[in-house]
Amino acid sequence: xxxxxxxxxxxxxxxxxxxxxxxxxxxxxxxxxxxxxxxxxxxxxxxxxxxxxxxxxxxxxxxxxxxxxxxxxxxxxxxxxxxxxxxxxxxxxxxxxxxxxxxxxxxxxxxxxxxxxxxxxxxxxxxxxxxxxxxxxxxxxxxxxxxxxxxxxxxxxxxxxxxxxxxxxxxxxxxxxxxxxxxxxxxxxxxxxxxxxxxxxxxxxxxxxxxxxxxxxxxxxxxxxxxxxxxxxxxxxxxxxxxxxxxxxxxxxxxxxxxxxxxxxxxxxxxxxxxxxxxxxxxxxxxxxxxxxxxxxxxxxxxxxxxxxxxxxxxxxxxxxxxxxxxxxxxxxxxxxxxxxxxxxxxxxxxxxxxxxxxxxxxxxxxxxxxxxxxxxxxxxxxxxxxxxxxxxxxxxxxxxxxxxxxxxxxxxxxxxxxxxxxxxxxxxxxxxxxxxxxxxxxxxxxxxxxxxxxxxxxxxxxxxxxxxxxxxxxxxxxxxxxxxxxxxxxxxxxxxxxxxxxxxx
Amino acid sequence: xxxxxxxxxxxxxxxxxxxxxxxxxxxxxxxxxxxxxxxxxxxxxxxxxxxxxxxxxxxxxxxxxxxxxxxxxxxxxxxxxxxxxxxxxxxxxxxxxxxxxxxxxxxxxxxxxxxxxxxxxxxxxxxxxxxxxxxxxxxxxxxxxxxxxxxxxxxxxxxxxxxxxxxxxxxxxxxxxxxxxxxxxxxxxxxxxxxxxxxxxxxxxxxxxxxxxxxxxxxxxxxxxxxxxxxxxxxxxxxxxxxxxxxxxxxxxxxxxxxxxxxxxxxxxxxxxxxxxxxxxxxxxxxxxxxxxxxxxxxxxxxxxxxxxxxxxxxxxxxxxxxxxxxxxxxxxxxxxxxxxxxxxxxxxxxxxxxxxxxxxxxxxxxxxxxxxxxxxxxxxxxxxxx
Numbered sequence: 001x002x003x004x005x006x007x008x009x010x011x012x013x014x015x016x017x018x019x020x021x022x023x024x025x026x027x028x029x030x031x032x033x034x035x036x037x038x039x040x041x042x043x044x045x046x047x048x049x050x051x052x053x054x055x056x057x058x059x060x061x062x063x064x065x066x067x068x069x070x071x072x073x074x075x076x077x078x079x080x081x082x083x084x085x086x087x088x089x090x091x092x093x094x095x096x097x098x099x100x101x102x103x104x105x106x107x108x109x110x111x112x113x114x115x116x117x118x119x120x121x122x123x124x125x126x127x128x129x130x131x132x133x134x135x136x137x138x139x140x141x142x143x144x145x146x147x148x149x150x151x152x153x154x155x156x157x158x159x160x161x162x163x164x165x166x167x168x169x170x171x172x173x174x175x176x177x178x179x180x181x182x183x184x185x186x187x188x189x190x191x192x193x194x195x196x197x198x199x200x201x202x203x204x205x206x207x208x209x210x211x212x213x214x215x216x217x218x219x220x221x222x223x224x225x226x227x228x229x230x231x232x233x234x235x236x237x238x239x240x241x242x243x244x245x246x247x248x249x250x251x252x253x254x255x256x257x258x259x260x261x262x263x264x265x266x267x268x269x270x271x272x273x274x275x276x277x278x279x280x281x282x283x284x285x286x287x288x289x290x291x292x293x294x295x296x297x298x299x300x301x302x303x304x305x306x307x308x309x310x311x312x313x314x315x316x317x318x319x320x321x322x323x324x325x326x327x328x329x330x331x332x333x334x335x336x337x338x339x340x341x342x343x344x345x346x347x348x349x350x351x352x353x354x355x356x357x358x359x360x361x362x363x364x365x366x367x368x369x370x371x372x373x374x375x376x377x378x379x380x381x382x383x384x385x386x387x388x389x390x391x392x393x394x395x396x397x398x399x400x401x402x403x404x405x406x407x408x409x410x411x412x413x414x415x416x417x418x419x420x421x422x423x424x425x426x427x428x429x430x431x432x433x434x435x436x437x438x439x440x441x442x443x444x445x446x447x448x449x450x451x452x453x454x455x456x457x458x459x460x461x462x463x464x465x466x467x468x469x470x471x472x473x474x475x476x477x478x479x480x481x482x483x484x485x486x487x488x489x490x491x492x493x494x495x496x497x498x499x500x501x502x503x504x505x506x
Numbered sequence: 507x508x509x510x511x512x513x514x515x516x517x518x519x520x521x522x523x524x525x526x527x528x529x530x531x532x533x534x535x536x537x538x539x540x541x542x543x544x545x546x547x548x549x550x551x552x553x554x555x556x557x558x559x560x561x562x563x564x565x566x567x568x569x570x571x572x573x574x575x576x577x578x579x580x581x582x583x584x585x586x587x588x589x590x591x592x593x594x595x596x597x598x599x600x601x602x603x604x605x606x607x608x609x610x611x612x613x614x615x616x617x618x619x620x621x622x623x624x625x626x627x628x629x630x631x632x633x634x635x636x637x638x639x640x641x642x643x644x645x646x647x648x649x650x651x652x653x654x655x656x657x658x659x660x661x662x663x664x665x666x667x668x669x670x671x672x673x674x675x676x677x678x679x680x681x682x683x684x685x686x687x688x689x690x691x692x693x694x695x696x697x698x699x700x701x702x703x704x705x706x707x708x709x710x711x712x713x714x715x716x717x718x719x720x721x722x723x724x725x726x727x728x729x730x731x732x733x734x735x736x737x738x739x740x741x742x743x744x745x746x747x748x749x750x751x752x753x754x755x756x757x758x759x760x761x762x763x764x765x766x767x768x769x770x771x772x773x774x775x776x777x778x779x780x781x782x783x784x785x786x787x788x789x790x791x792x793x794x795x796x797x798x799x800x801x802x803x804x805x806x807x808x809x810x811x812x813x814x815x816x817x818x819x820x821x822x823x824x825x826x827x828x829x830x831x832x833x834x835x836x837x838x839x840x841x842x843x844x845x846x847x848x849x850x851x852x853x854x855x856x857x858x859x860x861x862x863x864x865x866x867x868x869x870x871x872x873x874x875x876x877x878x879x880x881x882x883x884x885x886x887x888x889x890x891x892x893x
Binding site: 118 | 614649652653654655657658662671674675763768
């Protein structure tokens with residue numbers, strides 16, 4: 001009896017000891033791996049997410065050809081899966097821009113990708129040059145007062161001023177090195193493979209990732225594609241097409257057509273007027289309420305307008321914006337500019353560094369002319385970039401960089417039919433090269449298909465089944481067509497009472 | 507040694523002979539997981555599913571965009587109700603009245619008054635009404651924001667202060683509700699499952715005159731008590747293991763991720779829970795035996811023991827209500843374990859010293875009770891229930 005008790009006691013102690021020992025062991029493991037690979041990982045909070053998430057940094061060489069040279073710290077955040085018991089591969093999120101910091105989008109991704117996050121960790125890595133990964137950000141000169149300044153004032157000295165503030169070897173802040181960082185983080189986190197989601201420029205990054213490290217990737221979602229064959233910056237034709245569709249939708253909508261019968265003509269007239277000379281009006285500062293001179297130039301008006309074409313909610317304001325501006329009321333424009341004030345969300349230094357070196361050199365004069373031959377903003381957006389690029393330090397991307405990517409990784413390609421920057425034709429280009437891919441065009445969607453619940457559900461289904469051609473796309477038909485704000489109070493126009501004041505105003 | 511073994515064999519045989527009593531003992535372990543599962547299914551459905559709601563509109567034609575927005579959230583017109591649900595929704599009778607001058611007032615920027623009419627006390631209507639109210643408020647607010655925006659006002663002005671919340675709970679503590687329920691049920695199972703066996707092997711045996719015969723044998727009363735104790739506590743332990751296993755299995759049938767939660771019992775959690783609960787099972791069995799021997803008849807034993815056993819089962823509830831817990835509750839039997847269980851479910855590291863002390867205290871109390879019981883069984887008063 002006593003003997004048995006002893007044995008029982010010993011067995012009992014051993015099991016407790018074992019539990020403690022295993023716990024101690026696993027902690028030692030984390031400490032060790034952090035030591036050898038210079039990975040650090042701890043619980044933290046990120047802005048806009050209530051729950052605790054994981055924040056980490058990984059030290060990587062600034063120049064991968066010199067592993068012992070200068071090192072930079074790559075910042076990342078892991079949004080943990082709600083249910084991690086299923087042991088699903090994580091989804092790595094590649095941000096857009098170029099120049100968006102993935103971790104700064106954490107709160108949007110946290111709620112937007114909720115369906116995916118139910119069973120998968122989401123890995124957000126600040127691309128080198130953004131966020132807290134050796135950011136390339138310019139202070140004052142490029143963030144002028146958005147009401148008094150106009151884009152046309154932007155000078156090369158501003159760019160030079162900006163360049164002086166940037167630290168690090170700019171030639172190393174290229175897309176390929178960014179992908180090397182991403183894959184180093186993947187390896188440091190001990191994932192054999194990951195799924196990747198790229199949106200906008202993130203699709204370019206994703207394609208580079210697929211070419212460089214195909215064995216690290218389980219599957220890919222490319223949302224609003226910028227393929228390597230199409231240089232970033234040629235937005236003239238796609239923006240014009242997106243805008244024309246908006247005009248057509250307004251004309252097809254009985255109420256919108258009635259309210260804004262001459263929208264296209266009003267736009268042309270307004271553009272011509274602003275082209276001749278900028279307009280300055282006195283308004284109450286949108287934020288301060290004090291009197292402010294609000295200057296509207298051609299480029300300012302069109303670039304603000306173009307920004308509104310990216311998403312369905314802002315597109316609904318476009319007819320009103322044009323009509324009011326035509327009538328001489330620029331307050332809606334001021335309200336829209338106020339919304340984007342302060343948080344551009346783009347690390348402009350990195351943006352120029354990549355676009356000026358990887359994309360702009362690939363744009364021939366003929367391509368430029370063809371792109372500028374449109375009825376919306378002509379070559380405006382490209383001209384602004386080209387101006388900055390003329391003084392930006394240059395580097396030569398690697399020879400492989402412009403190769404088309406053709407790998408067999410399961411790939412889902414998404415495009416929005418109304419997208420002003422990455423039109424469905426881009427998606428077709430990518431689709432043509434990728435063997436195991438499927439291209440879905442969302443009819444009532446602008447930039448980024450994952451912005452709707454339907455888009456997320458399709459992505460989630462794809463990540464689960466890995467069969468790009470067998471997805472249930474029916475929910476896309478339920479996404480409502482665009483509808484427009486028809487008056488300063490948002491009322492539904494009623495024939496008799498609405499046409500009169502409109503005429504009176506004219 | 508031989509004697510104890512023989513006694514234990516006897517106790518277990520007797521316990522397992524009466525299948526119906528055994529079923530009663532295990533009923534808690536079998537039913538609780540089912541109950542938790544059903545409760546969760548209902549809760550999840552309430553929280554996330556958007557079943558169609560049918561509203562009797564009057565004046566729907568005056569606000570087509572609002573109606574479309576409602577429809578988008580599965581709030582539909584009564585005209586669309588399927589035949590088999592018609593009676594229900596007709597009875598529920600949610601009415602929304604849209605005034606004729608909706609469009610004019612909207613364009614003129616005048617406040618528009620909609621009337622939502624329903625029985626606000628009816629439980630089945632609380633979710634539909636909440637959904638309708640939320641949607642209309644959001645719709646109204648979004649128009650308000652746009653009105654200000656197109657007047658050239660920075661709409662961020664409408665939110666001067668933004669409160670960013672940072673929750674320090676560990677992500678794994680998401681399924682708090684389940685953990686709390688399960689913690690309480692485990693404690694109850696530890697206490698209640700051995701109860702029929704304990705009463706039967708004490709008061710029951712006395713009534714059947716088995717106890718008298720047993721005490722006539724040349725064995726120490728301590729061995730008799732130990733045999734009875736191990737049998738009753740073994741049943742309780744089996745019941746707990748069954749409950750944990752079945753709950754883990756049952757949770758696979760509930761999609762907790764829908765409410766942002768997860769629940770799983772891995773091997774180490776399982777081991778720690780058992781480590782916590784086994785002493786409780788022993789203590790419970792000792793208490794039950796003590797009070798059952800104390801009672802005059804089987805029937806009395808049943809009622810007193812049930813009553814007394816309910817008291818410690820409510821300790822976890824009491825702890826839940828207590829916001830400021832004095833330090834000593836960490837060390838006491840039952841309260842200590844239930845606090846530790848809470849930590850385990852929250853995914854916090856186990857406080858091994860607290861675990862050790864509370865287990866030691868529990869076992870010490872059990873030993874004391876066993877000793878008292880063994881002493882008492884030597885007295886004829888107890889054996890003949892004369893006290």
